Amino acid sequence: MAVRVQEADFDVGAELAALRRGKPQIGALASFVGLVRDVNDGSGVSEMTLEHYPGMTEKALKAIVDQASARWTIIDALVIHRVGRLLPTDQIVLVAVAGSHRGDVFAACQFIMDYLKTRAPFWKREVTGEGARWVDAREADDQAAERWQD
Template identity: 55%
Template sequence: MVSIQPEDFDAAAEYQALRDSGAGTGAIVTFTGLVRDSGDKPDVRGLYLEHFPGMTEAVIEDVIQQATARWDIREARVIHRIGHLELSDQIVFVGVASAHRGDSFRACQFIMDALKTSAPFWKKELMSEGEHWVEQKASDRQQADQWLDQDSDRES
């Protein structure tokens, strides 16, 4: 399930939907990203999130397919918000249900890392005076690239 939406989401409801993925589910990992008061610059007052409609959903569906091919996951849910967000608002949710924790932990982190470097979203930080587009971090690219070297980590 992939949803790109301006509205907030209910992480508890998403967790419940993952629980409802069947009696074979034994491990759920969820990640929620929030708007922080310092990013590229201090004194951030909020964010504006732009995206490329259509491609964004397709890229995230593809990332979930890659995770499904790599780990034994039963369900994955991804929600990403767009538009204006305030401090401490929820931005992104990734939840994965699997039989075992190793698959859930790894798939959740993989999806999040891949989303950050391949899904066409752009953040603009809004300050008390001015605004600026966030630059992609080398550390985010390295975090995503590490999965390219880990084709033998399916054991938990």
């Protein structure tokens, strides 16, 4: 189970191949890739800057992956989250989960992404035609994460 926070882009195909390499027990692999959109809340977005607390962010991501691993039967997981200046169409995040069966893999992947959006210490600043603004938490993200509460 790996988490990485980095400025550099990532190769989704290479990351997924590495995740499953040497693990013939894997029968399912689910992934999610988040991208920078060129519009948010009705305004054009020309760039986004993601900030985080080094060390604290990785610890929070690891805790989320550990929670998923405790809830579902999975073999491996990977979270890569980029920070720094990003442009529309740039990749922001990769969440990948591998396991024996699709049900656990789909659920764990969605759980990790939902919790990442609401519990990981990242801050987004967008540049729009109206100027720069910090992106507030979304109620829809909180609602998505709430469905996983026991």
